[in-house]
Each structure stands twice: as C-alpha cells, then as structure tokens.
Amino acid sequence: MSNSDFGLIGLAVMGQNLVLNVESRGFQVSVFNRTTSVTEEFVAAHPDKKLVGAKTLEEFVQSLASPRKVMIMVKAGGPVDAVIESLIPLLDQGDIIIDGGNSLYTDTERRDKWLGDLGFRFIGAGVSGGEEGARKGPSIMPGGPASTWDVMRPIFESIAAKVDGEPCVTHIGPGGAGHYVKMIHNGIEYGDMQLICEAYNIFKAAGFEPKELAEVFTDWNEGDLESYLIQITSKIFAQKDPATGKPLVDLILDTAGQKGTGKWTIMNAVENTVVISTINAAVEARILSSMKDQRVAASKVLEGPKPEIDAKKKKLVKKVHDALFASKIISYAQGLDLIATMGKEKGWGLDLGKIAAIWRGGCIIRARFLNHITEAYRSNPELGNLMLAPYFTDLLNDFQENWREVISMATLAGIPVPAFSASLGYYDSYRSAVLPANLLQAQRDFFGAHTYERVDKPRGEMFHTDWPEVIG
Numbered sequence: 001m002s003n004s005d006f007g008l009i010g011l012a013v014m015g016q017n018l019v020l021n022v023e024s025r026g027f028q029v030s031v032f033n034r035t036t037s038v039t040e041e042f043v044a045a046h047p048d049k050k051l052v053g054a055k056t057l058e059e060f061v062q063s064l065a066s067p068r069k070v071m072i073m074v075k076a077g078g079p080v081d082a083v084i085e086s087l088i089p090l091l092d093q094g095d096i097i098i099d100g101g102n103s104l105y106t107d108t109e110r111r112d113k114w115l116g117d118l119g120f121r122f123i124g125a126g127v128s129g130g131e132e133g134a135r136k137g138p139s140i141m142p143g144g145p146a147s148t149w150d151v152m153r154p155i156f157e158s159i160a161a162k163v164d165g166e167p168c169v170t171h172i173g174p175g176g177a178g179h180y181v182k183m184i185h186n187g188i189e190y191g192d193m194q195l196i197c198e199a200y201n202i203f204k205a206a207g208f209e210p211k212e213l214a215e216v217f218t219d220w221n222e223g224d225l226e227s228y229l230i231q232i233t234s235k236i237f238a239q240k241d242p243a244t245g246k247p248l249v250d251l252i253l254d255t256a257g258q259k260g261t262g263k264w265t266i267m268n269a270v271e272n273t274v275v276i277s278t279i280n281a282a283v284e285a286r287i288l289s290s291m292k293d294q295r296v297a298a299s300k301v302l303e304g305p306k307p308e309i310d311a312k313k314k315k316l317v318k319k320v321h322d323a324l325f326a327s328k329i330i331s332y333a334q335g336l337d338l339i340a341t342m343g344k345e346k347g348w349g350l351d352l353g354k355i356a357a358i359w360r361g362g363c364i365i366r367a368r369f370l371n372h373i374t375e376a377y378r379s380n381p382e383l384g385n386l387m388l389a390p391y392f393t394d395l396l397n398d399f400q401e402n403w404r405e406v407i408s409m410a411t412l413a414g415i416p417v418p419a420f421s422a423s424l425g426y427y428d429s430y431r432s433a434v435l436p437a438n439l440l441q442a443q444r445d446f447f448g449a450h451t452y453e454r455v456d457k458p459r460g461e462m463f464h465t466d467w468p469e470v471i472g
C-alpha cells in the first residue's frame with residue numbers, strides 16, 4: 001500500500017531518532033536499512049508506532065505516497081551516491097530525495113544538478129542536534145529549490161525544535177546552501193568547544209577541581225553564556241567514573257577526533273579570503289592534541305614556566321567568563337562573515353537573521369546569545385561585522401580588559417590558549433586604523449616591484465621605488 005507520508009533510509013542512531021520524531025507528529029513512516037535485521041528489530045521495538053519496515057528498496061519505494069519523500073541518513077560521501085543510484089530506477093519524476101547527513105556542500109551541488117536533470121527533486125539538509133535533537137527536535141538547514149521546500153515545509157516544521165513558537169528550520173537557499181550553512185555551524189561548534197576547553201585549562205592551572213567546575217559551568221549556564229555546550233560541560237565535570245569513582249573527565253585521553261567539517265570550513269574560508277582565525281585555531285588545536293606521542297616527548301626537552309595560576313578563584317571566574325564570551329563573539333562574527341561572503345559570491349540570497357534564528361534551538365551551538373545575533377541581523381540585514389552591532393560592541397568594550405588579562409596570565413604560565421589569542425588578535429587587528437602592512441608593502445616592492453600606495457596620495461595610485469641593491 002502506497003500510503004506512507006515519509007521514508008527514511010539508514011537506521012543508525014540519527015536515522016532512528018528522526019523516524020521516531022517524524023512519526024510522533026502524526027506521519028506514517030517507511031524505513032529501510034541495508035541490513036534487514038536492523039529494520040526488523042527497529043520496527044519490532046516500536047509496535048505501537050505507524051512504521052512500515054521494508055525488506056527491499058522496491059518494497060520501500062512502493063510503500064510511499066506520491067510525490068515520494070525519501071530521506072537518506074547514511075555516511076557522507078560515497079554511500080550517499082550509492083543510495084541515490086539505487087533509488088533512481090525506482091522513483092518517479094517529481095519525487096523528493098533529501099540528504100540529511102553532513103555532506104560536503106560541493107557534493108550537494110553536484111547531486112542537485114544530477115537529480116534535477118533527471119527530473120527528481122533534491123534537498124541537501126543539514127541536521128544538527130545529535131541523537132536527542134533528532135528525536136525531540138533538531139535544527140534543520142535545508143537547501144534546494146524553493147518549490148521543493150514548500151512541499152517539505154509541513155514535515156520539517158513539525159519535527160524541528162521550536163523557540164518562542166518559531167520552528168528551527170527555514171529554507172536556507174538553493175543548491176548546496178543548506179549543507180554549506182551546516183558546515184559553518186560545525187566550524188563554529190569547533191570554536192565554541194575549543195574556547196571552553198581553554199577556559200578549563202586555565203581553571204585547572206588555578207587549582208579548580210572538576211566538582212567546582214561543574215558549579216562554575218552550572219552558574220554560567222544560568223547567565224548570558226547559557227548554551228547547550230556550557231550545559232553539557234557542567235554535566236561532564238560532575239560525572240564520576242563508575243569503575244574508579246574518580247571524575248571521568250580526568251580519565252579521558254587528551255586526543256581529539258574530527259570527521260572533517262571543521263577542516264572543510266577553514267579550506268572554504270581561505271578560498272573566500274575570509275579570516276576565521278578562531279575556528280582555524282580550534283581545528284589546529286584538535287590536530288595538535290592528536291599528536292600525543294610527540295607532545296609527550298617534547299614536554300621533556302622544551303622548557304616553559306610551571307603551568308600554575310595564582311589568582312583569587314571568584315575573580316578568576318569572572319575574568320575567564322569575559323574572555324570566553326568575548327572570544328565566542330569573535331568566533332561567531334567570523335563564521336557569519338564567511339557565510340555572508342560566500343552567500344554573495346554564490347548569489348544564494350542568504351538571510352543571516354533567519355540563519356541565526358534557527359540556531360537558537362535544537363542544534364549543538366544553541367545559545368541564549370543567538371537571540372541577540374538574530375536581533376542584530378533582523379534590525380540591520382546589511383550589518384558588516386557582528387562586532388559592530390551595538391549590543392556586541394558594548395560587550396566587547398566591556399570584556400576586553402579581562403580578556404587581555406586572562407590571555408597574559410595564561411601565556412606567562414605557559415598554558416596554550418590558541419583560540420582565545422587568535423580571537424583577541426582578530427579583534428585588535430580589526431579595530432586598528434593603522435597596521436604595519438606599510439612595511440610589508442615596502443618589502444614586496446623591494447624584492448618584486450609589486451608597487452605600493454602612499455598615504456599622501458589618492459587611493460589606487462601606485463608607486464615603485466628603486467631600492468638599494470643587496471649584495472650577497
């Protein structure tokens with residue numbers, strides 16, 4: 001019987017939870033997984049739900065009402081193409097395929113064209129929120145034709161997280177725009193996580209125990225730093241290892257993994273000549289963390305001060321709060337700058353206010369301060385840099401002294417704070433009316449006759465000097 005409203009292929013954790021979410025909103029859902037036993041077990045585990053478990057792809061496709069809406073939740077890359085290829089002979093023109101994985105946006109653009117040429121409709125949708133978000137309401141970033149969005153809208157809006165009654169989903173733009181914005185979301189996620197880790201490292205050097213840190217982060221989560229990542233960090237600090245009774249965080253090896261979205265973000269920033277130094281630092285910090293053996297060896301020969309910070313705990317908490325918040329603002333300013341630049345380059349017509357609004361709930365970077373970002377772009381869609389929105393200018397002016405102090409303290413104690421420092425470096429460069437690039441231009445002209453402009457002549461007029469010869 002062809003009466004399922006929605007179909008999903010790929011019953012890993014995210015897929016299963018999305019299915020349960022869609023079903024819970026009153027839709028009948030068909031499911032298919034390459035390993036049939038996974039499908040059978042999943043359907044059997046939810047006997048009271050309107051689920052149709054298909055043993056074959058043919059059966060799956062036949063169980064869907066027209067136009068068919070098929071969401072693919074498999075590993076990004078080759079597996080997505082493989083599923084699409086096997087679907088093509090079974091689907092009819094006008095059917096909709098949605099890729100809900102963390103696909104590279106250029107792959108999405110290719111698939112958009114490929115499927116569009118064949119008469120199918122394709123949506124590349126970023127889905128954020130992990131397992132819990134998928135089940136209760138994720139933030140969804142769909143890209144593709146606006147007319148396809150119109151068809152998908154009721155389902156997407158009903159399953160997405162809600163903030164003040166507004167669903168955390170919007171049509172991002174055509175082609176790969178949705179997966180692109182999800183990629184930058186992940187870059188920002190990397191930045192947020194690294195900044196929190198740097199705050200933790202400073203606190204550790206000042207003698208804070210995980211138990212105290214659980215309290216600090218719980219307090220922060222009740223204030224202007226309120227966010228999902230701060231909240232889960234407080235819970236992580238409170239977690240004991242059942243085997244040893246010790247704080248679990250102390251037993252976890254300090255080498256971070258990454259699947260690639262952070263790396264893609266910085267590659268795209270370089271292509272667009274946009275500075276995202278905080279996100280760069282976060283990606284590189286993960287790379288350095290993974291070089292555990294080299295670090296252990298180097299720690300025995302390369303000297304530095306003892307990583308100890310002597311400070312009154314209460315005062316330090318406030319200072320680190322300000323440093324963290326200021327750096328976080330920079331990270332978002334950079335990520336949003338990249339989205340705006342790329343959006344213009346591609347003619348995607350992106351609305352930064354809407355993007356910030358759908359990040360307020362459901363996703364990993366959801367945070368109270370996204371309300372202010374939303375407001376900043378809603379009141380000035382042409383806002384050049386987030387730092388220049390009055391609310392954020394005031395905060396940065398307020399935080400900058402403590403921010404400098406925290407970075408100085410950490411640096412003097414030999415504690416690495418690459419993302420805090422990169423953020424402050426960006427802030428100081430951006431607010432400098434004069435930078436030392438005059439010397440750089442002289443150097444370029446010296447060895448390569450690249451010419452330079454002069455401060456006492458109109459812009460655009462180029463000069464060259466016959467510099468003295470250098471012998472040897």
Ligand code: 6PG
Binds near residue numbers: 129130189
């Ligand atoms: C989300 C997450 C999710 C996942 C990423 C990041 O928005 O729900 O970003 O997509 O955590 O895959 O993973 P890595 O840290 O492994 O790169």
